[in-house]
Amino acid sequence: MTDKTLTEQDDGLEIARRMAEEEEGVGRRPAGWPKWVIPVVAVCWSLFQLSIASWLIIDSTFIRSIHLGFALLIVYLNYPLFKKPKFGIDYFSATDRIPLLDFAIGIIAAVSALYIALDYDGLITRYGAPILRDLIMGAVLVILLLEAARRVIGPALPIIAMLFCCYAFFGPYMPDLIAFKGVSLNRFMGQMTMSTEGIYGIPLDVSATIVFLFVLFGSMLDKAGAGRYFIQLALSLLGGFKGGPAKAAIMGSGLTGLVSGSSIANIVTTGTFTIPLMKKVGYPGTKAAAVEVAASTDGQLAPPIMGAAAFIIAEYVNVPYVEVIKAAAVPAFASYAALFYITHIEASKLGLRGMSRAELPAFFKTLISGTHYLVPILMLLYELIVVRHSPELAAFNAIWVMAIIMLLQHPVKAHLANEPLGPAFKQGIVDIFSALASGARNMVSVALATAAAGIIVGVVALGLGQLITAIIDTLSGGNIFLMLVITAITSLIIGMGLPTTATYIVMASLTAPAIVEIGGFNDFIVPLMSAHLFCFYFGILADDTPPVGLAAYAAAAIAKSPPIATGIQGFMYDIRTAILPFMFIFNSDLILHNVNSWAQGILIFVMACFGNFAFASATQGWFVARNKVWEIPIFLCVTLSLMRPDLISSLLGIPHDQRYWTYAIGMAIFGLLYLLQRPRMPRQNTAAAVA
Template sequence: MSYSEVDTQNKGLELARKMAEEEEGIARRPRGAEKWVIPTIAVGWSLFQLSIASWLILDSTYIRSIHLGFALLIVFLNYPVLSKKRFGLKFLSATHRIPLSDYATAIVACLCALYIVLDFKGITMRYGAPIPRDIAVGILLTLMLLEAARRVIGPALPVIAVCFCIYAFFGPYMPDLIAFKGTSLNRFVGQMTMSTEGIYGIPLDVSATIVFLFVLFGAMLDKAGAGHYFIQLALSLLGGFKGGPAKAAILGSGLTGMVSGSSIANIVTTGTFTIPMMKKVGYPPTKAAAVEVAASTDGQLAPPIMGAAAFIIAEYVNVPYVEVIKAAAIPAFASYAALFYITHIEASKLGLKGMSRKELPVFFKTFLGGLHFMLPIGLLLYELVVVRHSPELAAFHAIWVMTLIMLFQEPVKAYMAKEPVVPAIHRAVNNIFSAMASGARNMVSVALATAAAGIIVGVVALGLGGLITEIIDVISMGNIYIMLAITAIASLIIGMGLPTTATYIVMASLTAPAIVTIAGYQEWFVPLMSAHLFCFYFGILADDTPPVGLAAYAAAAIAKSPPIATGLQGFMYDIRTAILPFMFIFNSDLILHEIYSWPQGLLIFFMACMGNFAFASATQGWFVAKNKIWEVPLFLSVTVCAMRPDAIASLVGLPHEQRYYIYPVALAIFGIIYLIQKPRMPKKPAMASVLE
């Protein structure tokens, strides 16, 4: 590789890391003593969250208020008013110092968030009849929150929230179809800032009590080196197979995504290693980046953590979190299985080989070298799934185990390498506090997304819920299929400018009840869990949807590929994920609704994989050989039979209880396609691996 190529590669990695830092919440880098201000507040926030999870008992409203106060304090100290210098006012975009104006704004915003705590008794006594001071502070808090969200997330969510606020006041003057009785200023402020139905609602509560601990746990794993361990482990297992680095990228990204919750951070952690390796074995840069995008984006679908939105689903649907894990398991793992299948197809089309064994890490040495990372993850899974502890308690226990591992990891390494132990202890302590600061920074966008989305939820709760269902019913003409298409497209469009969590909250508040209701009009039962997971899936898919998908830009920067082309290719890979929500809306077996038998669940999972494989072959143009155009309907028929056996059974007159008799039909058609294509298989297929 020439010097210019190395320089270009380094610039791409630096750009991707910068994007990851921006998502993590590193916008300013003050110098001198000021550089400790933001990390100190961030560590204080982490210690507060750990306290309420262990020994500190506070009212839930206090917890939400303090959580938001910390987030606003960090935002206004960390993010300048403008990202670029404009109007000749340099202090508006200062990145190496914190202007006095931002100190003042941060303190005022924090006090506004804490107002409900500072005058809790008074506010409780006069709820429904706010005094002028309540109104003034409520309006100021709403404006401060929207400005903070603009600085961190961008203008999309504040603009949507402002539109809902305007609608709340001007509803009576709207056209008849969307006319709304409106609200008074007193009621609006009371709903938004003096109750738990607006800003301090369920989304912020989940952010404050559960999500923070999981994000902190992920930050500690990352700081300890677990991300690098996962990708090395994946390479040692899969790197030697056909297109091995792509398969390793999927496994590594899936493991990292379980605890990361951020597609961009996932790409920077795993893609830095896997994308150059994919290019080395023959993947074009665009496809190498697209594989990493698809794998990292779908990491948020993988149980047991699934990002912040999954915890909010549990609260909205009012079920234990383990039920969300159960419902998400088959679609998530079937999606990942299909992505493995797609990379195999791509490798077959391109005639690629695997990496030589001497280039790959040794499995057992790699596995044992990071086995300690499995201990806190195993404990987390045990407490969530087996003991059925609350998510916050499970995360807290995993965190203190992870803290002990971080505390002893560096000294043990130093001792084994016969290096001084005292500096290693110092590094270990620094890593722990650095992880606490990083976890808090990561939480800023989640906290603000949930709080700002709470404004939208609050407006809907003012009485818009039934009206929205009627409006959607009219727009979709009462057709559930059109309704789902509108929801999917809206989620993709809104998700281009919003984090996954905010997209889910907005769409679930507006459409999830409507999906269930409109399906009921057509005598079609849709579980509420299915409707919420539908919104969740398309919110995640927005991360790689052109032209804004930031995940595609990060991967393209590493691969040096065109971002739009990378996003389009990534979206083509993710189409196999996009069909799953449409399937489980109508076939609740896929989310294991009222399925309690392991053999039955495994059968459904196997056939969901077969259906997704067939769909991937149809969209990628290849099975064991290049597809003929007339073979595509056959692949699609396999998909329908495997994922909607209930519909086919109904068409042929079988009772619902005998729907699984359709599964052999799907397998038979798949087998027939194989026999048809077998004579067209390449005469010299690429070797599965290269042994040297």
């Protein structure tokens, strides 16, 4: 490899790392004593969150306001007004210092967020009739919250929130179809800033009580070195198979999803290792980056930790979090299985082999070297699934176990190497505090997304709910299929400029009730969980949707491939995931709704995997050989029969309780397609199979 190639690769890695840092909350890097201000505030925030999860008992409204206050303060200390100098003035874009103006604005923003806690008794008595001070503090909070969201997330969410605010006031002057009675300033401010129906609503509560702890747990795993361990483990297990580095990237990204809720951070953690390895065994740069994009994006789908939106789903649907895990399990794992299948298809197309055993780490040695990382993860799973503790208690218990491991892992290594223990203990303490600061930084975007999206939720709660359902019903002509397509496209478009959590909150508030209601108009029962997961899935898929998908830009920077082409290729891989929400809306078996038998659940999962394999073959143009045009619709029929046995059984007149017998039809057709394509298998595939 030439020096020029190495330099270009290093530059790509640096670009990807900067993107990950921006998403994770690393903005300014001031010199001197101010460099300690942001980390100290971040550590204090983490300690507060750990306190309310263990010994500190205060009102939930106070928790939400303090949580938002910390987030706003960190934003104004950490993010400049502009990313680049404007009009030749660099004061408002400074990253090497914290301007006094931002110090002042940060304190004002934090106080405005804390106002509901500082004057809680007074606000309760004045609800509906706020005094001038209440209105001023409320207006300051709304304005500074939207500006903070713009600095962290970008302009899309603040613009959407402002449009909804304008709609709340100017609704009476709108065309008849979208006319709204409107609200007064007193009612608007009361709803948004003096109650738990707006900014301080359920999304912010979930962010403050549950999501923070899971993000902190992930940050601690990351600082301890678990991310590198997961990818080494995946390589040792899968690297030797056909197209092995791509399969290792998928497994590594799925495991790293436990560490990071960020697609970009996931790509930087795993893609740094896997993308060069994929290119080494013969994957083109665009496809290598696209595999990493698809795997990292779908990391948010995999139970048991599915990002902030999954916890909000549990609150909105009013079910225990374990029910969300159960509902998401079959679609998520079927999606990952299909991505493994796609990488196998790509390797078959290109005639690739795996890496030699000499190039791979030893499996058992690698597994044992990081067993201590698995202990807190297994404990978290035990607490969530077996004991069924609350998510916040499960995460807190996993955190203190993780803290003990971080404190002891360096001294144990030092003892085994006969090195001094003092510096090793010091490094463990530094790692813990670094993780506390990093966890808080990572939470800033989630806290602001949930708070700003709360403005939209609050406007909808002012009386827009039925109107929105009526508008959607009119646009779709009462057709549930068209309505789902409109919802999916809207989610993808909105998600281009919003983080996953905000996209889900906005779309779920606007469309989830409408999906259920319009389904009822069509004499079709849609479980509320299905509707919310539909919005959740397409919010995640927006992460790699061209032309904005930042995940594709990060992976392309590492692979030195065109970003748009990478995004398009990644989206083509993710079509296998996009089909699943449409299927589980009409076949609630896929989310295990009213399915309580392990045997039934496993059967549904296996058939969903084969159905997704057939769909992947149709969209990728390959099964065991290149598809002929007339084979594509047959693959789609296999997909339909394996994912919608209820539909096939009704067409054939088979009783609903015997619908699973139709799986045999789909598998028989799939087998027939294999026999038809087998004579056309490329020679190198046959040789590889024999070898």
